[in-house]
Amino acid sequence: MIFGVVYMKKVVIIGIGHLDTGSNGLNHFKEWHALSLEDLVKIHGICRKNEAKLADTSEYIYQEYNQNPITRSDYREVIGLTEPDIVSVCTPDDSHYKIAKFALRYGAHVVVEKPMALTRNDAIDLARIANDNQRYIQLGTNFCYVKERLPDSLWDNSKKIEFEIEFKGMNKDIIYNTVPHIISMIPDKYDVRFEKARYVGENKNKVIVEGKLGDRADLVLNLTHSDKDFKGKKIIIKFDNKKYDLSRGEMRKGKYYTILKKPDEKEEYIPNMRRRLFRDLLERTEKEKYNGPFVWENGVRNTRLTCDAKQALDRNQSK
Numbered sequence: 147m148i149f150g151v152v153y154m155k156k157v158v159i160i161g162i163g164h165l166d167t168g169s170n171g172l173n174h175f176k177e178w179h180a181l182s183l184e185d186l187v188k189i190h191g192i193c194r195k196n197e198a199k200l201a202d203t204s205e206y207i208y209q210e211y212n213q214n215p216i217t218r219s220d221y222r223e224v225i226g227l228t229e230p231d232i233v234s235v236c237t238p239d240d241s242h243y244k245i246a247k248f249a250l251r252y253g254a255h256v257v258v259e260k261p262m263a264l265t266r267n268d269a270i271d272l273a274r275i276a277n278d279n280q281r282y283i284q285l286g287t288n289f290c291y292v293k294e295r296l297p298d299s300l301w302d303n304s305k306k307i308e309f310e311i312e313f314k315g316m317n318k319d320i321i322y323n324t325v326p327h328i329i330s331m332i333p334d335k336y337d338v339r340f341e342k343a344r345y346v347g348e349n350k351n352k353v354i355v356e357g358k359l360g361d362r363a364d365l366v367l368n369l370t371h372s373d374k375d376f377k378g379k380k381i382i383i384k385f386d387n388k389k390y391d392l393s394r395g396e397m398r399k400g401k402y403y404t405i406l407k408k409p410d411e412k413e414e415y416i417p418n419m420r421r422r423l424f425r426d427l428l429e430r431t432e433k434e435k436y437n438g439p440f441v442w443e444n445g446v447r448n449t450r451l452t453c454d455a456k457q458a459l460d461r462n463q464s465k
Contacts, residue, residue, distance in 0.1 A: 260326035276439035
């Protein structure tokens with residue numbers, strides 16, 4: 147018995163996505179599956195909106211993982227049939243709010259991919275619903291543990307903080323897909339505001355967002371959506387002249403991202419973040435006293451600032 151877990155939690159994943167592109171839904175499935183091998187959870191249901199590919203999804207999951215969950219194209223149906231303890235929401239950004247709200251009201255804890263919602267009011271509403279039902283809602287951001295390794299002195303003493311992030315395949319909205327990650331690295335005690343944003347480069351494949359960290363430091367986010375075929379991700383933080391490389395390293399069993407603790411130190415591997423995140427949720431659900439609604443990340447804050455960045459871009463585009 148781990149974490150005092152009395153029975154295996156029933157998990158449903160909404161938005162399994164494409165099986166050959168490493169989608170968030172498939173990544174969630176892999177981590178819940180790893181925990182199922184420890185008898186902590188059981189994956190009872192999967193939702194894939196493309197009804198024509200449900201059979202392919204079932205076959206793939208059975209062949210690769212020897213799992214046979216219920217598969218449906220309607221999230222309400224799969225939740226109603228399985229009555230899950232935990233729901234992972236990995237669908238497109240504009241559907242996070244309605245699905246998370248339905249799952250919370252049904253009585254499930256929720257893990258929702260970033261952003262939690264597309265407006266601050268919707269994020270606050272999810273927090274209220276979670277509290278009313280005494281259920282946890284946990285925002286999934288890949289860098290939520292990086293903060294542990296970046297001391298406050300870097301944020302306190304640097305006059306200019308720059309992020310350089312390059313992803314492949316984010317063809318819907320680069321701000322909603324990247325800014326929550328960046329915000330999750332910034333300590334909650336700092337006031338962040340975004341002042342302007344603009345598209346640059348051909349095919350609008352790069353966004354620069356400029357803002358302030360409190361009243362003492364410039365904050366610059368360079369977000370690049372690359373259409374090139376490259377391996378890994380470019381993720382750099384610069385504190386004045388000190389560079390911290392968070393780029394993805396070689397994938398190893400039980401490991402995820404590489405990180406430099408200091409510019410002159412060798413790289414260090416840190417544990418798989420999603421699995422740690424899910425374990426943290428499982429542990430909290432077994433405690434007698436509810437202390438939610440959020441596990442690890444302040445989703446409302448991330449959503450508000452993501453919306454601020456998007457609004458800065460919209461203002462710039464309308465000029």
